[in-house]
Amino acid sequence: MSDLFVKVCGITTVEQLEWAIELGYDAIGLMRAPRSPRLVDVDTARELIAHADGKIKTFAVGLTLDQVAPLKDQVDTVQLYEPAEVESLALASDTPPSSTQGLDYWFYDASHGTGKFSEIPQWVHDVDARFVLAGGLNPGNVAEVIEQYRPDGIDVSSGVESSPGTKDYALMKSFIEAARGATNN
Numbered sequence: 001m002s003d004l005f006v007k008v009c010g011i012t013t014v015e016q017l018e019w020a021i022e023l024g025y026d027a028i029g030l031m032r033a034p035r036s037p038r039l040v041d042v043d044t045a046r047e048l049i050a051h052a053d054g055k056i057k058t059f060a061v062g063l064t065l066d067q068v069a070p071l072k073d074q075v076d077t078v079q080l081y082e083p084a085e086v087e088s089l090a091l092a093s094d095t096p097p098s099s100t101q102g103l104d105y106w107f108y109d110a111s112h113g114t115g116k117f118s119e120i121p122q123w124v125h126d127v128d129a130r131f132v133l134a135g136g137l138n139p140g141n142v143a144e145v146i147e148q149y150r151p152d153g154i155d156v157s158s159g160v161e162s163s164p165g166t167k168d169y170a171l172m173k174s175f176i177e178a179a180r181g182a183t184n185n
């Protein structure tokens with residue numbers, strides 16, 4: 001049994017949320033970055049958080065704290081692309097973080113939701129935090145990435161979509177099966 005943390009980001013509908021729960025994902029991300037094809041408004045995000053109801057962890061994702069501020073007290077974790085004074089923070093970057101103090105997670109992400117995979121640097125192993133790999137992961141490459149880098153978790157968005165912003169059940173299923181089937185210990 002794998003204890004790998006697996007998050008699917010950019011959930012926009014209750015149906016997609018139900019898929020994530022059924023398939024055994026650990027967390028969903030609700031995207032608040034304004035130009036994202038996965039942007040959800042605050043009311044929709046609140047509806048999805050209520051529907052998650054403890055069955056799956058919820059992340060509010062934004063580039064900056066102001067983008068997620070209306071949701072920060074209702075989600076399990078806030079995922080940002082810059083440091084901020086906020087509880088339950090997952091900091092995402094593609095450069096070594098200057099501090100990991102108080103972080104729940106650190107995400108390596110050089111893609112910002114574009115689905116582009118780029119070589120993951122070896123310094124990710126030096127970051128003193130629970131580390132999650134993101135950026136261009138898909139059902140075809142996730143097992144190799146897990147086996148090569150042995151992260152604490154992985155995160156996917158574009159790689160389980162049929163078109164930008166539209167999650168696909170079959171791809172979500174293939175992705176989590178490949179991830180859970182990989183050896184990460």
Ligand SMILES: O=C(O)c1ccccc1N[C@@H]1O[C@H](COP(=O)(O)O)[C@@H](O)[C@H]1O
Pocket residue numbers: 009010029031033035036037038061063109111112113114115116134135136137155156157158159
């Ligand atoms: O999803 C987005 O549109 C997005 C916009 C701005 C910053 C991050 C974004 N998404 C996050 O990027 C990573 C990797 O995404 P992908 O799998 O390469 O599409 C993931 O954490 C998304 O949450």
